[in-house]
Amino acid sequence: MTSYDEIARAYGPLIRRIARSYEANGARADELVQDIHLALWQALPRYRGEALVKTFVARVAHNRAISHVAREAREPRAVELGEHIPAHDTSPEDVVARGDLRAKLEAAVQQLPANLKVAATLALEGFAPEEVAEVLGIGVSAASVRLHRAKERLKEMLKGSVT
Amino acid sequence: MSGTDWNELERAWQSLPSTATPAVAEMQRARRWQWWSVAYLWGEVVTAICGFLAGGWLLSRGDTFSIVMGASTIVFVAAVSTASYWARSLRGERVDDPVMQTVASAIQRVETGLRLARATLWSVCAGLVWLAVLAASVHLVGGAAEYPRGYVAIAVALFWLALVLAGTIVYQQRRAVDLARLKAVEAALKAEV
Structure with missing residues (x-):
């Protein structure tokens, strides 16, 4: 699978979920998704199969998302890499009241600091520690530590929501 | 967190709604930008060639002022062309x-x-x-x-x-x-x- 259309179909949902983990605002998340797809389309001619397709897609998505948030830091808004991202469309109280695990999970991931956010989203997508290490460009043991800490942090934030 | 708990979170996460819409308009704009950047590069090449030719013509005039202007023009064009080539050879994003x-x-x-x-x-x-x-x-x-x-x-x-x-x-x-x-x-x- 190396054509853009095939990759967009297969990994479009993953891209969207990664974008939502960085951008709570719906419209900006859509812009980020478009940006990631464009970057993917431009980077694809250089892809030679040296990494798994999903690793390649995850790298592009996270790199673009990090650039997006860093760029947005020029403007006065609530999003800073490393700080929690308050949901724009719903308040935390609404999320809790709804008792919606999916929404709570998304909100929790959005609030994670950058160093844990990448590991958390990849873990939730089913990436193994070796694959997380490839995406991040760190050692496998460092990736395992981050995965463990990210899971613990999410568990803490979602205490009571998981049966 | 137990494996069962984490599996539940994975399922919840991967069930998030998604609308995968390829950025068609942005891709078309990127294609146009690529064309313009190639055209700009050729413009730089043509300008540099004209600069060298102008410097050579000034040198051929023989008087002191023209020789100084001609030599300095050639040095300037060579320096700018080298800097431009070096900047382009830097590893892109x-x-x-x-x-x-x-x-x-x-x-x-x-x-x-x-x-x-x-x-x-x-x-x-x-x-x-x-x-x-x-x-x-x-x-x-x-x-x-x-x-x-x-x-x-x-x-x-x-x-x-x-x-x-x-x-x-x-x-x-x-x-x-x-x-x-x-x-x-x-x-x-x-x-x-």
């Missing part, structure tokens, strides 16, 4: 690199840009000194009466240097802000978990 490497590369590119900007500022200073020497030479060989176009050429060069100076200062300020943001990003990603 690889958005499919590992995340930490991408951020480190971005920081390196910005720092290189800042070094280039400092070199440009020194070049502008050198250019001003050279223009002062040229103005003195024109004055000594008869001034405006003997070389009417000499002072016009100096005025044009001064104007051009002023534009380059202003542009470089603005570029330096923006890149300094970019560098600070990128270093903050790098620190956030490297923060101890």
